[in-house]
Amino acid sequence: MLSESSAAVVTATLPAVQANGEAITGRFYQRMFAAHPELLNIFNRSNQAVAVGETLRLSPPFGEVSALGGGEPLLLVSAGIGLTPAMSALAHLAATEPERPVTLVHADRSGAAHALRHELPALQERLPNLSVRLWYEDAAGAELAGIKAEIAEGLVDPALVPLAPGAYVHLCGPVPFMTLVRGGLLRRGVPAERIAYEVFGPGMLR
Structure with missing residues (x-):
């Protein structure tokens, strides 16, 4: 059973998933297998090759993914398709705590590869204390009208993540x-218990 807060996050995610679900899923698998080719032999890909008319057994979403705390400043850090829960959190906060200080840090290959970025201007309108810092491996042409963000080229430097x-x-x-x-955040003094993470696929942080 989902908690009330988790149910609200799932509900807030639905419009983005409905509009971009196929692109998000396709990009996620592409990047996951590119980064972790060892998963090709263990990942269950049977559902990727089903034919029209076949029946699949599915389950509803479950689990808890929350690091929203109790009103303190929130730092959301994502890369690639890992942006999905961050955008859900922003939509939830826009509806429940619009004045809360939030920083979104996102890394991607380029502005064109940055999923859901067209939603950021509206979220910034609803979240006046939202700041955005973007790192693109290729920052050429990365500007998007309406987004107030610092954009840097290259890979994320943990020492420069706003905190x-x-x-x-x-x-x-x-x-x-x-x-x-x-x-990098631990070295800067952030307590481990204030850093939550979500892994898309097998793996744990050490």
Whole structure:
């Protein structure tokens, strides 16, 4: 059974999933297998090859993914398709705590590869204390009308991730990326218990 807060996050995610679900899923698998080719032999891909008319057994969403804390500043750090839960969290906060200080840090290959970025201007309108910092491997042509964001070229530098005192942190992305960012935040004094993370696929942070 989902908690009330988790149900609200799932509900807030639905419009983005309905509009971009196929692209999100396709990009996720593409990047996951590219980054972790060892999963090709163990990942259950039978459902990727089903034919029209076949029956699949499905389950509803379950589990708890929350690092929202109790009103403190929130830092959301994502890479690639790991942006999905961060955008859900922003939509939830826009509906429930619009004045809360939030920082979104996202890394991607380019502005064109940055999923859901067209939703950021509206979220910034609803979240006046939302700041955005973007890292693109290729930042050429990365500007998007309506987004107020700092854009840097290259890979994320954990030492330059904006960090408010007492912030709660939520990470989502490839395990090496999250390991790098988490290590940098720990060295900057963020307590481990204030850093939550979500892994898309097998793997744990160390």
